[in-house]
Amino acid sequence: MPWPKIGNDHLAVVERVLTESMQASGDERIQVKLKNLDEVCRHLVLAGGQRITVPSVVLAYAARFPARDQAIAESSIRNKRGGRNPYLKLYQAWYSVSLSASRKPAKTQQASGQILDYGDLTAIGDQTVRHSVSLLITQNRSLRNQLTALQKGREQRTVTIEDDGDAVKPFNMDLALDDDEVEAVQLFVKGTRLKSLGIVCTGAGGLKTSDGRALAEPGFMDALKKICASYKT
Numbered sequence: 001m002p003w004p005k006i007g008n009d010h011l012a013v014v015e016r017v018l019t020e021s022m023q024a025s026g027d028e029r030i031q032v033k034l035k036n037l038d039e040v041c042r043h044l045v046l047a048g049g050q051r052i053t054v055p056s057v058v059l060a061y062a063a064r065f066p067a068r069d070q071a072i073a074e075s076s077i078r079n080k081r082g083g084r085n086p087y088l089k090l091y092q093a094w095y096s097v098s099l100s101a102s103r104k105p106a107k108t109q110q111a112s113g114q115i116l117d118y119g120d121l122t123a124i125g126d127q128t129v130r131h132s133v134s135l136l137i138t139q140n141r142s143l144r145n146q147l148t149a150l151q152k153g154r155e156q157r158t159v160t161i162e163d164d165g166d167a168v169k170p171f172n173m174d175l176a177l178d179d180d181e182v183e184a185v186q187l188f189v190k191g192t193r194l195k196s197l198g199i200v201c202t203g204a205g206g207l208k209t210s211d212g213r214a215l216a217e218p219g220f221m222d223a224l225k226k227i228c229a230s231y232k233t
Contacts, residue, residue: 010097014038017093021086033072034086036065041094045101052098054078057091062209063129066198071211132197139188140216142181146227182228189224 018038022031040061044050058074065071077087177185188194191201198210204218 010100014090014093014097017089021089025086029069030086033070034090036070037061037072037087037090038094040064041091041098045094045098049101050098051101052091052095054091062211062213063133066210068210073211129197135184136188139181139185142177143185143224143227146177147223177227185224186228189221189228 018034021034025031025034037057040057041052043064044052044057044060050056054074054077058072058077061072072087077085077091079085080088194200194207199207199215200210201221202208202218205222206214206218206220207216208214
């Protein structure tokens with residue numbers, strides 16, 4: 001199904017708002033953020049066909065422009081400032097376009113315990129970041145299955161121990177990690193790739209972006225390390 005056509009008059013309004021906001025602002029940092037915000041909204045609406053929301057825009061913005069000096073918070077967009085907020089004006093212009101461009105509203109709620117889902121990947125413009133987030137989602141689901149199996153095994157008090165020194169595996173072998181999956185988790189725990197993406201570990205074992213937004217709950221990294229340790233021979 002093709003995306004609905006967007007009239008030139010809608011996009012002309014966006015261009016006018018962007019131009020006027022850029023000219024009215026004498027702050028180069030604000031001008032850079034406005035250009036970034038326009039790029040993100042343009043991708044979500046024209047390429048993704050989404051009906052944008054402030055949270056979805058901020059999430060996509062942070063993924064595309066992770067630098068701290070270019071960050072935009074939800075409050076930066078929502079604050080009306082007596083009608084003089086350039087971010088809000090530009091967002092509202094793109095929101096009007098998105099109403100005619102979207103097939104359905106962007107998802108606002110995730111599955112229980114799920115911070116991101118595969119449906120959110122279209123909001124990430126950078127291919128490298130999108131691939132890395134996809135791996136995170138896959139690993140998160142695999143680890144959740146792993147933890148569920150371990151919990152069930154503990155409840156049933158069933159433990160399998162191999163005499164030849166192999167690692168103790170969960171009772172449900174269909175949910176056991178293979179060597180490639182274990183290696184992927186081990187590389188993730190080392191954190192080298194996370195740092196390059198602007199993701200850091202918290203003191204409580206969680207994950208957050210460089211601007212402080214939570215990506216994983218406290219104890220998440222600790223759980224990964226324990227799972228890695230359980231597969232050591």
